[in-house]
Each structure stands twice: as structure tokens, then as C-alpha cells.
Amino acid sequence: MKGDVNMEQDLRLDTGYLEGFVSENDLGSIFPEVKKAHALLTDRTGPGNDFLGWMDLPESTTADMLGDIEECADRMKRNSDIVIIIGIGGSYLGAKAAIEMMAPRLGEKKVLFAGHNLCGGYLEEFLKMVKSRDRDISVNVISKSGTTTEPAIAFRVVEDFMRKRYGAAGLKDRIVCTTDKKRGALRSMADAMGYRSFVIPEDVGGRFSVLTAAGLLPVACADINIRGIIAGARRARERSASCDPDGNISYKYAAVRNILYRKGKNIEIFSNFDHGFHYVAEWWKQLFGESEGKGEKGIFPASCDFTTDLHSMGQWIQAGSRNIFETFLIEDREDSDCPIPGKEEDPDGLNYLSGKQVSFVNKQAYQATAAAHFEGGVPNSTIFLPERSAFCLGQLFYFLEKAVAVSAYVLGVNPFDQPGVDSYKKKMFEFLGKPGH
Amino acid sequence: MKGDVNMEQDLRLDTGYLEGFVSENDLGSIFPEVKKAHALLTDRTGPGNDFLGWMDLPESTTADMLGDIEECADRMKRNSDIVIIIGIGGSYLGAKAAIEMMAPRLGEKKVLFAGHNLCGGYLEEFLKMVKSRDRDISVNVISKSGTTTEPAIAFRVVEDFMRKRYGAAGLKDRIVCTTDKKRGALRSMADAMGYRSFVIPEDVGGRFSVLTAAGLLPVACADINIRGIIAGARRARERSASCDPDGNISYKYAAVRNILYRKGKNIEIFSNFDHGFHYVAEWWKQLFGESEGKGEKGIFPASCDFTTDLHSMGQWIQAGSRNIFETFLIEDREDSDCPIPGKEEDPDGLNYLSGKQVSFVNKQAYQATAAAHFEGGVPNSTIFLPERSAFCLGQLFYFLEKAVAVSAYVLGVNPFDQPGVDSYKKKMFEFLGKPGH
Numbered sequence: 001m002k003g004d005v006n007m008e009q010d011l012r013l014d015t016g017y018l019e020g021f022v023s024e025n026d027l028g029s030i031f032p033e034v035k036k037a038h039a040l041l042t043d044r045t046g047p048g049n050d051f052l053g054w055m056d057l058p059e060s061t062t063a064d065m066l067g068d069i070e071e072c073a074d075r076m077k078r079n080s081d082i083v084i085i086i087g088i089g090g091s092y093l094g095a096k097a098a099i100e101m102m103a104p105r106l107g108e109k110k111v112l113f114a115g116h117n118l119c120g121g122y123l124e125e126f127l128k129m130v131k132s133r134d135r136d137i138s139v140n141v142i143s144k145s146g147t148t149t150e151p152a153i154a155f156r157v158v159e160d161f162m163r164k165r166y167g168a169a170g171l172k173d174r175i176v177c178t179t180d181k182k183r184g185a186l187r188s189m190a191d192a193m194g195y196r197s198f199v200i201p202e203d204v205g206g207r208f209s210v211l212t213a214a215g216l217l218p219v220a221c222a223d224i225n226i227r228g229i230i231a232g233a234r235r236a237r238e239r240s241a242s243c244d245p246d247g248n249i250s251y252k253y254a255a256v257r258n259i260l261y262r263k264g265k266n267i268e269i270f271s272n273f274d275h276g277f278h279y280v281a282e283w284w285k286q287l288f289g290e291s292e293g294k295g296e297k298g299i300f301p302a303s304c305d306f307t308t309d310l311h312s313m314g315q316w317i318q319a320g321s322r323n324i325f326e327t328f329l330i331e332d333r334e335d336s337d338c339p340i341p342g343k344e345e346d347p348d349g350l351n352y353l354s355g356k357q358v359s360f361v362n363k364q365a366y367q368a369t370a371a372a373h374f375e376g377g378v379p380n381s382t383i384f385l386p387e388r389s390a391f392c393l394g395q396l397f398y399f400l401e402k403a404v405a406v407s408a409y410v411l412g413v414n415p416f417d418q419p420g421v422d423s424y425k426k427k428m429f430e431f432l433g434k435p436g437h
Numbered sequence: 438m439k440g441d442v443n444m445e446q447d448l449r450l451d452t453g454y455l456e457g458f459v460s461e462n463d464l465g466s467i468f469p470e471v472k473k474a475h476a477l478l479t480d481r482t483g484p485g486n487d488f489l490g491w492m493d494l495p496e497s498t499t500a501d502m503l504g505d506i507e508e509c510a511d512r513m514k515r516n517s518d519i520v521i522i523i524g525i526g527g528s529y530l531g532a533k534a535a536i537e538m539m540a541p542r543l544g545e546k547k548v549l550f551a552g553h554n555l556c557g558g559y560l561e562e563f564l565k566m567v568k569s570r571d572r573d574i575s576v577n578v579i580s581k582s583g584t585t586t587e588p589a590i591a592f593r594v595v596e597d598f599m600r601k602r603y604g605a606a607g608l609k610d611r612i613v614c615t616t617d618k619k620r621g622a623l624r625s626m627a628d629a630m631g632y633r634s635f636v637i638p639e640d641v642g643g644r645f646s647v648l649t650a651a652g653l654l655p656v657a658c659a660d661i662n663i664r665g666i667i668a669g670a671r672r673a674r675e676r677s678a679s680c681d682p683d684g685n686i687s688y689k690y691a692a693v694r695n696i697l698y699r700k701g702k703n704i705e706i707f708s709n710f711d712h713g714f715h716y717v718a719e720w721w722k723q724l725f726g727e728s729e730g731k732g733e734k735g736i737f738p739a740s741c742d743f744t745t746d747l748h749s750m751g752q753w754i755q756a757g758s759r760n761i762f763e764t765f766l767i768e769d770r771e772d773s774d775c776p777i778p779g780k781e782e783d784p785d786g787l788n789y790l791s792g793k794q795v796s797f798v799n800k801q802a803y804q805a806t807a808a809a810h811f812e813g814g815v816p817n818s819t820i821f822l823p824e825r826s827a828f829c830l831g832q833l834f835y836f837l838e839k840a841v842a843v844s845a846y847v848l849g850v851n852p853f854d855q856p857g858v859d860s861y862k863k864k865m866f867e868f869l870g871k872p873g874h
Contacts, residue, residue, distance in 0.1 A: 088744075089748030089749060090748075092745075092748075116748075117712060117742070117744055117745045118710070118744045118795055118796075118798055118799035119711050119712050119713070119795070119796075119799065120772055120774030120775040120794055120795030120796035120799065121711070121713070121772060121774050121775075123775045123795055124775040146784075146785055147785060147786055149798065149802075152785045152786075152787055153777055153790070153795060153798065156777060156780065156785065156787055157777065157778060160778040185784055185786060186785075188784060189784045189785070192784070207749075266703075266758060266760065267704065267737055273555070273556075274556050274558070275554060275559055276556070276558070282749065285746075285750060286749030286750070289750050289752060289757070290749065290751075290752040290753065292753075292757070293750075293752050293755075293756060293757030293758075294756045294757060295756065296758060296759050296814075297757065297758060298753055298757035298758050300704055300737075300739070300753065300760075300761070301750075301753070302737070305554070307554055307555045307587060308529075308553050308554045310858070310861060311525045311526030311527075311529075311553075311587075311858070312526060312530060312644075312722050312726060312727065313722060313723070313730075313738075314727075314857065314858050314861065315726060315731065315855045315857045315858050316726035316727065316729075316730025316735060316737065316738070317730075317857075318857030318858065318860050318861070319730060319731045319732065319857035320729070320730030320731060320733065320734065321703060321730070321733060321734060321735050321737065322733050323703065323737075324737070335557055335558060337557030337558050337560070337561045338557040338560045338561040338564070340590055340593060340594065341593055341594060341597040343593065347583075347622055347626045347629070348583055348584060348589045348592070348593065348623075348626070349584055349589075349622065349871075349872075350590065352869070352871055352872055353590070353869065357557055358555055358556070358557030358560055358561075358590060358594075359555075359556075359557035361555055361590065362555035362556065362557065364869050365555055365586075365861070367865075367868055368862070368863075368864035368865035368867075368868055369861045369865075371861075371864050372860040372861035372864050373861070375860070377733075418752045420751065420752045420753075420754075420755030420813065421747070421748070421751050421752050421755065423755050423809040423812070423813060424747060424751065424755070424802070424805045424806045424808075424810070425805070426805075426809075427804075427805035427806075427808055427809050428801050428802050428804075428805035428806075430805075431801040431804055431805055432789070432790065432798065433789060434786075434789055435789055
């Protein structure tokens with residue numbers, strides 16, 4: 001089981017490279033707004049207050065619920081070589097982020113994703129791969145409604161394939177639905193077919209659902225310690241409970257980004273130095289973009305994978321338009337991973353690094369980048385994960401959820417709706433000739 | 438061999454969704470500037486004119502040169518199960534973009550990349566995978582200087598491993614260097630060790646090097662038709678030779694983006710509807726970001742993979758700050774890939790799509806998205822690839838290279854330098870204690 005719980009390991013927010021961009025005065029001025037946003041959340045009186053279920057998940061998720069999820073994951077792993085997760089948006093990104101961060105990234109994977117796009121070629125190849133390997137599969141399909149086009153199509157295709165392989169009777173052992181408690185097409189299908197099911201609570205929006213079964217079951221299938229994740233979220237919940245301007249790093253982050261936004265920094269780049277963190281940034285983009293991007297407002301959420309992208313976006317960030325700020329996500333611990341071999345001669349001039357770990361060089365690259373970008377006019381902060389553990393990941397999820405809720409209220413928008421996401425769908429259903437459109 | 442050459446298949450730029458944002462008048466007003474930029478390129482009198490080698494590559498790359506590359510690729514494929522490409526930035530993104538677009542994306546890959554990051558964990562796992570499979574490997578290391586930290590470290594690590602496996606004498610058959618003709622550490626190593634080598638011409642910058650051996654050898658190793666790519670580039674070169682405001686789509690694209698930038702649209706989102714195009718956008722980001730992001734100017738280059746990202750960035754794009762415009766990259770041809778099965782009952786309401794291909798639904802999603810974003814206040818254009826072929830890909834590369842050169846001149850910056858990329862490196866070398874820093 002990956003990711004033990006070490007309660008000493010608290011997330012840290014370093015704001016050292018904001019000097020000259022965000023003053024104590026700025027922070028003092030915005031504090032009353034943060035306090036007001038805090039009250040809207042705590043009193044549950046703000047816009048979108050019927051979607052505050054995520055706030056209590058760290059406490060309301062019982063050991064029994066976690067036990068059910070673990071038991072189900074164990075069964076899926078036991079009777080399958082591959083577990084297929086079908087979902088998109090909030091029913092995809094949290095689990096994907098957790099798995100890519102915590103579990104190895106190259107080579108064959110046990111948990112695979114489908115239904116997160118409409119690439120026919122992807123689905124075709126996906127099925128071909130599953131068939132050619134002749135491996136047993138299970139499926140967890142995740143959708144609040146059951147009618148979201150991408151996962152609905154993928155589920156039809158995969159269920160059809162499984163019916164042929166396992167027979168109608170065999171499906172019950174291999175299909176698990178995560179959906180609404182009472183409503184929707186997927187709930188009806190699960191009930192009619194007798195598929196096992198888990199619930200996404202009605203008052204938890206998709207982008208805030210990673211700590212429900214929507215995130216936890218796939219993550220458990222990838223052998224990640226979900227109790228550690230919930231324990232971490234509980235820790236972050238405690239730490240962000242009071243409106244303390246210094247100790248509450250969720251609020252500090254929310255305050256800083258609003259201050260920068262008001263000073264014309266309208267793009268935030270969420271940057272990592274570890275390819276395993278790529279999908280954390282994708283999850284973050286949905287969380288922040290969908291919560292804040294409305295009413296012709298909002299910081300544009302972008303991301304970079306360094307050092308890869310220092311060799312593509314580095315020039316722009318260092319010296320392009322000065323309308324950006326940066327938030328780094330960094331694992332604080334140095335790994336012993338891959339030592340740099342010495343050479344008798346020194347043809348590439350690297351002998352000064354002989355015996356050093358590659359991750360040591362990477363850490364220096366991060367420190368140099370944060371300093372250089374700051375000097376180039378890019379204010380930046382760093383979220384430090386003390387280590388790559390389920391406990392730290394759980395903290396990170398909750399820390400960012402709490403931050404975006406307060407940040408959006410300070411911005412003056414409802415953090416919990418998404419009035420724009422249906423615009424293209426309506427048109428698409430017209431083009432497709434969907435009955436009733 | 439993937440990607441035959443069909444000379445009928447010309448790239449198309451659709452600017453239908455610019456109405457109300459870019460007028461005929463705007464285009465007329467900017468045309469003299471485009472004309473001036475065209476003259477700077479054609480007369481080779483503009484800033485950075487010692488880096489114009491890319492302009493002639495479609496003509497100067499002879500059949501003999503292509504034959505050498507193909508022969509070398511064949512040999513590498515014959516004596517290895519895995520070909521490892523070591524490179525970063527311009528020595529990575531072009532080949533990666535071409536391979537991910539043209540070759541299948543799931544399952545085991547024959548061509549793998551390393552040296553494009555400093556993740557010790559990645560390199561460690563990479564080696565473990567190579568070792569555990571006990572497969573034969575060849576390496577193509579690509580670096581103009583040979584001292585860029587990431588590929589230099591990866592090459593040291595991989596060469597060390599290969600020396601142990603194949604012996605010093607065996608290296609010569611398995612290592613190919615792509616580097617400067619005369620200078621640099623990698624050139625010296627290649628000469629000293631007798632490694633086979635290919636040349637990146639001195640007057641071709643990294644981000645413009647995809648049509649040199651830096652891009653073509655890895656691409657040939659992935660069984661992609663490099664003659665098709667060069668033929669496509671030649672076609673795009675012809676089409677962008679004269680300063681015709683309508684027929685020259687490179688210039689049209691350059692004009693449109695500068696007009697939009699001057700009207701406050703400071704973010705461009707390069708969006709696709711096919712996961713295979715993801716790395717084309719990454720290549721585009723370097724090409725445009727590094728060419729234009731200087732002097733505190735430049736459009737911020739971002740990208741989206743739809744429909745995946747419609748469920749994360751969709752809300753922001755539809756209704757957030759109105760400082761964005763979008764450029765879609767779309768394959769025009771509809772594939773027969775994955776038909777949607779019918780169901781006796783219709784529990785998910787998808788029976789109206791029974792028998793339709795997933796790619797048909799995807800095409801409607803694109804059309805709906807372009808229309809909805811336009812109505813939401815996001816001007817957008819579409820680059821149509823008639824089909825996923827080497828010929829179209831070659832056109833795309835050259836079309837965008839020509840566009841960015843003109844676009845940057847119109848913006849008033851040198852398209853061919855990158856004065857900011859060394860800032861973090863200097864600091865990093867200090868932190869690392871590199872001799873002389």
C-alpha cells in the first residue's frame with residue numbers, strides 16, 4: 001500500500017517571491033473580503049450554498065464507507081487484470097491526478113481510463129488492446145447523470161464488449177457504478193441490472209468530488225491508501241477552519257491571487273518539476289477555471305511541466321508580457337533515484353555532478369527557476385508537499401478546494417455553478433439530432 | 438509506411454468565426470506591416486537573419502540526405518526493439534508531435550523519449566523498464582551543443598548502461614548523434630568514439646529544426662514517411678512564397694493574431710479534438726512562445742485537448758475574461774473507427790446515435806464548440822488538415838514556422854533569438870557549483 005500517514009507532514013505555502021508585488025498592506029486591505037467569504041462558507045449563506053457538501057467530506061466519510069470502497073476495489077483487482085475507469089471532468093481528473101502522482105508512470109498500467117474524450121481512434125485502439133491481451137477486465141463507470149455523452153458512449157461500447165465476453169450474468173460481478181443516490185440514467189441502469197453502486201452526494205459538485213467514491217474507488221484500485229487521503233483532507237480542514245490570516249494557507253493563497261489579479265496579473269501558471277504532477281495541474285485547472293471563469297471575469301489557469309517546458313515556455317515566462325504569476329507545486333523531499341555516473345574523461349563537462357542524484361539537480365533547477373522568474377518580473381509562490389504520500393495528497397486536494405471557494409467569493413462570483421458548460425452541448429445535440437433538441 | 442503523399446490535400450485556414458472581431462478594414466490596415474515583414478524575410482535583412490536556414494529546408498534537403506536518414510533508421514530498427522530518443526525543447530517536441538500524431542498512441546511503443554526532463558524517478562523507471570524487458574536498444578541523442586543539462590545527463594546514464602551491456606565496441610552500432618557540424622561537446626564525442634552522426638545546420642534554430650535530422654531521424658524510426666513530410670513542407674513553402682493577402686494562409690494567420698492582440702486578446706488557445714494532436718500544440722507553444730515572448734510583449738500560448746478539456750476549461754472559455762481567442766486544429770476527414778452499438782431498451786438515451794461512428798459525434802462537438810465559443814465572445818479560426826498524413830503534417834510544420842516569423846516581425850520582435858532562456862540556467866549552474874559559474 002503506497003502512502004503511509006505521517007501526521008507530522010504538513011503542507012507549506014512559501015510566498016517569499018512576492019516581494020514588491022504583494023505588500024503587507026495589500027494583504028491587510030483584502031483581509032476583510034476574505035473574512036466575509038469565510039463567513040459565507042461557514043454560515044452557508046453564500047451563492048451556491050446547496051453545493052457545500054465537499055466541506056464536510058473529511059469528517060462525514062466514515063471508516064465503514066472507506067471499508068466498502070476498499071473491499072470493492074480488492075474484488076475488482078482480484079477478478080481482473082485491468083480496471084477501466086469511465087468518466088470525464090470531475091469524474092475523471094481527481095482520480096487521474098492521484099494515480100499519476102502516487103503510482104508509477106511508465107510501463108503497463110492496471111488502471112486505465114476511457115470515456116474522457118470523443119476520439120473514436122482512442123476507443124477503437126483501447127478495445128483492441130484489451131482484446132489482444134486477452135485480459136480480464138472490470139469497469140467503474142462514474143457519472144452523476146449517466147447521460148454525459150462521452151462516458152455514456154464509452155460505457156455502451158465497453159458494456160457491449162463485456163456482454164459478449166462474459167454473458168449478461170457475468171456483468172454483475174464486473175461493473176460498478178458511481179452515481180447519484182436516486183436520480184439519473186446510470187442510477188436506473190445500476191438498479192435494473194443489479195450492478196453494485198456507490199453514491200456521489202447530491203450536494204457535491206463534480207469538480208469537488210475527488211474525496212467521494214468518484215475519486216476514492218479508482219484510487220483504491222490503483223493500490224493507493226484512501227484512508228491516508230481522507231486523513232490528510234481532515235488535517236487540511238482543521239488547518240483552514242479559522243480565519244487566521246497567517247496560519248490558514250488556503251486563505252493566504254486566495255488572498256494573494258486576488259491581489260495579483262487586481263494588479264493586472266490575469267494568467268496563473270501552475271508549474272511542477274515532476275511529470276507525476278501533470279494531472280494535479282489538470283485537476284487544478286478545472287477546479288479554479290470552472291469555479292472562477294464566469295461573468296467575464298477570472299484568472300486564466302495554465303500549467304507547465306518543468307524542466308521540459310523551460311525549453312519551450314521558459315522564454316515567454318522570463319521575458320514576455322508581464323501579466324502572469326506562477327504557483328509551483330514541489331515535493332520537498334529529495335529522492336535517491338538515479339545517480340549520475342562519473343567518466344574518466346569529461347567530454348560533456350558533467351563530472352562536477354558525478355555521484356549526485358538527478359533529483360538533486362532537479363531541485364536546484366526549481367530554486368533557480370523561482371528566483372529567475374521573480375527577477376524577470378513574475379511573482380511566484382510555492383506549495384511544498386513534504387513528501388509524495390496519500391496524506392499529503394489529501395491535504396493538497398482539500399487545501400485547494402477551500403482556497404478556490406474563498407477566492408471565487410472574493411472575486412465576486414458563485415464558486416459552485418457552471419452556467420457556461422452547456423452552451424456547446426445544446427448546439428451539439430441540435431447538430432446530432434437528439435430528440436427534443 | 439504511414440502517410441502516403443496526396444498532393445491534392447492542401448491545408449485550409451477557416452476564419453469564419455472572426456466576424457465582429459476582425460474586419461476587412463483591420464486586415465487592410467495591417468497588410469503593409471505584413472508586407473514589410475515579408476520583405477525582411479525574403480531579403481534576409483531582418484533581426485535574426487543569420488537563423489533563416491529553416492526557410493530553405495524543404496528545397497535543400499536532398500533525396501540523398503533523406504536516403505541516409507532512412508537507411509540509418511532502418512538499421513536502428515533492425516538491431517533494436519526500442520529506439521531511445523534523447524533530446525529536449527526543439528530537439529524533442531517536433532519529433533514527439535509527429536510521432537504522437539501519426540503513430541498509434543496506446544500500448545507498447547517502439548520509440549521512447551528520455552532526457553526531456555530532470556525527473557530522477559522517470560529516468561530510474563525508464564532504465565528499469567528497459568532492463569526488465571531485456572530488449573535491445575539503440576539511441577539517437579540530439580543536441581546542438583551536447584552540454585544541455587537534461588539530455589547530457591540522460592545520455593551519460595544511458596551510455597553507461599549500454600557500455601555495460603554491449604561493451605565499448607558495441608556502442609558504435611547503437612548510438613547516433615545529431616548535432617552541430619563542427620562545434621560542441623556532442624560533436625567531439627561522436628568524432629572521438631566513431632558514432633554515426635547527422636547535422637543540425639548552424640543557421641537553423643532549435644524550434645525551427647523539425648525538418649532537419651533532429652526531427653526526421655526519430656520520425657523515420659517510428660515508420661513515418663519523411664519524404665511525405667518534406668513534400669508537404671515544400672508545398673507549404675510554395676503557397677507562402679508570395680505576399681498574397683488571401684492565398685497565403687501563413688500571413689493571414691499572422692495578421693489575424695496581431696489584430697486580435699492589439700484589441701486586447703492576449704491569450705491564444707490552440708485547441709484540438711484528437712488526443713493525437715496534443716504534442717503538436719506543445720511544439721506550437723515553443724515555436725510561438727519562444728519566438729514572440731520577449732520585450733514584455735507577446736500573446737500567451739495555451740492549449741486544450743477537447744472534448745476532455747471542455748469539461749474543465751470549457752466554462753472559463755465560454756464565459757470568463759474576454760481576453761482570449763482560439764485556433765482549432767482539426768482533421769477534416771471522418772474516420773470509420775468505433776460504431777456506437779444499439780440497445781433494445783434505451784436506458785442512457787443514446788439510441789439516436791446507434792450505428793454512428795464516435796468520430797462523427799466528435800466532429801459535431803467541434804462544430805458546436807466553435808459556434809458556441811464565438812457566440813460567447815471568443816473569436817476563433819480553424820486549421821483544417823485534409824487528412825492525417827505525412828504530407829499534411831509537413832505542410833502544417835512549415836505553415837506555422839512561416840506564420841510565426843512574420844507574426845513576430847509584425848509584433849516588433851526578433852523571431853529567432855531567445856535571450857531569456859539562459860536566466861534560470863545561470864542561477865542553476867551557480868547553485869550546482871558548476872566550474873566557472
